[in-house]
Amino acid sequence: xxxxxxxxxxxxxxxxxxxxxxxxxxxxxxxxxxxxxxxxxxxxxxxxxxxxxxxxxxxxxxxxxxxxxxxxxxxxxxxxxxxxxxxxxxxxxxxxxxxxxxxxxxxxxxxxxxxxxxxxxxxxxxxxxxxxxxxxxxxxxxxxxxxxxxxxxxxxxxxxxxxxxxxxxxxxxxxxxxxxx
Numbered sequence: 001x002x003x004x005x006x007x008x009x010x011x012x013x014x015x016x017x018x019x020x021x022x023x024x025x026x027x028x029x030x031x032x033x034x035x036x037x038x039x040x041x042x043x044x045x046x047x048x049x050x051x052x053x054x055x056x057x058x059x060x061x062x063x064x065x066x067x068x069x070x071x072x073x074x075x076x077x078x079x080x081x082x083x084x085x086x087x088x089x090x091x092x093x094x095x096x097x098x099x100x101x102x103x104x105x106x107x108x109x110x111x112x113x114x115x116x117x118x119x120x121x122x123x124x125x126x127x128x129x130x131x132x133x134x135x136x137x138x139x140x141x142x143x144x145x146x147x148x149x150x151x152x153x154x155x156x157x158x159x160x161x162x163x164x165x166x167x168x169x170x171x172x173x174x175x176x177x178x179x180x181x
Contacts, residue, residue: 015046051149059141072101073135081124110134
C-alpha cells in the first residue's frame with residue numbers, strides 16, 4: 001500500500017505553496033481541471049493585486065487617493081478634455097465607479113467638469129492646475145515603484161512578459177470581458 005505524499009500543514013503554507021496545494025487538491029477532486037491555466041490565473045491575480053496594493057499604499061494613499069482614483073486622473077490627464085464614459089472605457093472601470101470617483105476628485109479640486117461644446121448635456125473633464133501639479137508629483141513616485149517592480153527582470157524578460165500580457169489581453173476571453181465592462 002502506497003503512502004500519501006506529505007503536504008504542509010495549512011498553517012505552514014505561504015502563497016506559492018498554497019497554489020501548489022490548491023492545484024493538487026483540486027486535481028484530486030476534479031481531474032478534468034487544467035492545472036497550467038489554474039496556475040497562470042492564480043499567479044496573475046497574485047501579481048496584479050500585490051502590485052496594486054504596493055502602488056496604492058506606497059504612492060497613492062499618502063496623497064489621499066486610491067489606485068482607481070489615480071487611474072482616473074491618469075486617463076483624464078492623457079486624454080482631456082474627455083467624457084466620463086470614455087474615462088470608464090480607458091481605465092477598465094465601470095461608469096458607476098468612475099462617477100463616484102469623479103465626485104471626490106472634483107470635491108478635492110483636482111478635476112473640473114465643463115459642458116461639452118458639441119452637446120450641452122454632455123460634460124468634459126480636465127485636470128485643474130492643482131490636479132495637474134498633484135498628478136505630476138505623484139506620477140514620479142508611481143514610476144519609481146514601477147521601476148522597482150520591473151527591476152526583478154532583465155530588459156529582455158520585461159519585453160517578453162509585456163508581449164505575453166498584451167497577447168493574453170488580445171485573446172477572445174479578454175475581449176469578451178472588456179465588452180461586458
